[in-house]
Amino acid sequence: MKNRAAIYIRLSKEERQQKQGSLQMQREMLERYAEEKGFSLAGIYCDDGQSGVDFERPAFQALMRDIEAGKIDILLTKDLSRLGRNSARTTDLLDEYFPSKGVRYISVNEGVDTQAESSANLIAPIANAVNELYARDISQKIRSSLYARMEAGQYIGSFAPYGYRKSNKEHGKLERDWQAAAVVRKIFTWASAGKTPAQIAEKMEQEQYCTPLEYRRSGMILRSQMRQYRWESGTVRKLLRNPCYMGMLVQGRTQKISFKAKRSKSLPKECWRVCMQAQEAIVSQEMYTQVQRMLAGRRRRPRGGWQNLFAGIAWCADCGARMSSAQSGGHHSLICGAYKRRGKDACSSHRLSYEALLEEVEDKIMMQLQTASVQKETMMGNLWQQLQAIAKTGQQERKRQQIYNKLRHLYDDKYSGKITEELFLQLQTQYEGELSGINGALALQIKMEEQWQCWKKMAERAWNPSALTREMLLIMIERIEVAQPKADLPMEITIQWKKRSRQESLLPNGLNV
Known part of the structure; x- marks a missing residue:
């Protein structure tokens, strides 16, 4: 055996x-x-x-x-x-x-x-x-406890940010780590003087400063041995964007999607836990704000002040290359990417006025949206009714607790001889069926509540025909093909729409309108 x-x-x-x-x-x-x-x-x-x-x-x-x-x-x-x-x-x-x-x-x-x-x-x-x-x-109790600590301005992270250390005297309090704080000030000073994150990372390497991870492990500001990690521009950028250095504590940016799952989701800014003057600042608010403006300016400024909305969307119908932007005399146009790189031996130019393409695509999209707008109110109304119907399950959590109690009492009654085996099995099946229905309703309620506000904002923005945006193109259009006509005629433009319509692509999975 x-x-x-x-x-x-x-x-x-x-x-x-x-x-x-x-x-x-x-x-x-x-x-x-x-x-x-x-x-x-x-x-x-x-x-x-x-x-x-x-x-x-x-x-x-x-x-x-x-x-x-x-x-x-x-x-x-x-x-x-x-x-x-x-x-x-x-x-x-x-x-x-x-x-x-x-x-x-x-x-x-x-x-x-x-x-x-x-x-x-x-x-x-x-x-x-x-x-x-x-x-x-x-x-739920742990989450509530963490939220309460965040609201009280206590730091809940496992490791203190570079430049700080956890206080041994006051639980949840950050204190300056003076030697690392001096390095943080130096990084902000360089950034405010106009150095890019990549230039600052290179300077940190030249001066042999330990990275935040190396410092946490060794406690040494400068390297004494061969380096294990390099300063990267991403490391510097992350440090420069952290508001803790001006004394502000921002926590609760993410939340686990379920107590059963490891994966987390990002929360909107209005859900973050923010505490002003939670710890001693390393840099002034003025310097921090100045650096944020400089970082944002580098990130958002399109090359030449102009953005090609059709990048990765417009293609040459004859050779399959992407259409590339070109500029002449202050006017923008699109030409075949293969022609631009290798000349007429690869393909013809397929030159097309950017404004002409924009106008044609805009007209066709507006026609699509005008048709969809007729259905807008009905769709929004139907979806809201579904949400309201599901929201009535707010009492289901209490009902679920009651069923768990019934199941426990049922087990006690069965083994004390108060009920027969047949009745026990019958009631057990009934209670477990009710429990399954309640669990499904609760899961759907949570999903609906989380997605409703996001869906509403996106739908309102998409159905507003006041301006053509990159977002609108990516959601509605699969591909635009530009073909060279045989005769001396304008370029032939073919638009391939996404299989799912704009309004369908915005709906959360599992909802019907």
Whole structure:
């Protein structure tokens, strides 16, 4: 009989802080259980400080590799929450993955055993759902705590910005790091004198200054050995744009898309947490503002004060090269890129007045938008009605909590003999069906609320036919082809529209209008 047993133990940072058990207690309990059952110990896998929501835990991944290699017959955990706090993923492991690999899973505290005809197995889906609810609740509490600290002007980052250090006396407070602060002032002084980020990076290399990462690791301002990292223009630009150097603390620029996911999304400026005079400034507000203007001027100024809206959109129909801009006598035109590079042996010029192309494309786009504007009010009205209908699910979170409570009481009633097995299964199916519907409604509500305002602003801007913009061209037009006519006629212009119309491309996925 196969009895090679693996022990998996886990403790999150939050559980450790709240002193909810220990890894040693889990290990001793599971070792005693394995010994009592006569299992041979194949290995102990320990994840310390790892969240149960994340299944990319180092020890858990090592466990999965050994299961794939056929080294494990039995997996032991203290309870289901040690395995994970993502209900769907944990249930899939129990119902699909472990059986397919011939692995017997045992949750000692709850009595779940995937190879035994145990009534405790019936509660596994409920326990997984409750474990996920716990993780969601912890995530919300942590987020609320972080927001409160941001509002109070406390710094929540893992590492202090270059030029500062975390205070040992006052939690969440940044203090000047005098030697690094002097370097920051020097960088701002150079920038205010007109040096570009690339020139400043080169000067920092010449003077052998450690990069912010090198300084954090070594504590040395100047390099004493061969350099590991180079100063790059991006490093300098990021430093120059950081408002912390004029005493302002800006946090909360991003937010995780879900407590289950690692990926974050950028938040609009109105959602950022800003605290003025949160720490001692390294440079004056006047110098910081001056440097921002200089950076913005370099970034936004089009070459020659003119921008080609058709770059990457207009193509030569005869050779397939991109149409390139040209200027003569103050007038702009487009010519075949192959002709511009290699002359008439590559292709003919296909010279076309930029203003003529702009006028023709603008006329055709306006015709498209005038047709679409007839549908505008109906579309906006229908989409808003959908959002309002879904918004009524605001009470669903409370209902979900109530169903979780019902499921827990149902389990208690079943094992106390108050209800029959048949009624238990019937009510369990009913409650889980209701729970599934509520989870779907909540997910859609969050998605709709986040996308509605963005969609409305974009739609209003796109349906306003007052000006042709680069954004409008990219969204509406797939490609413009310019062909050389055989006779002495104007250039032939063909517009290929995007397959999805402008209004469709703005709609969030899954919405109908």
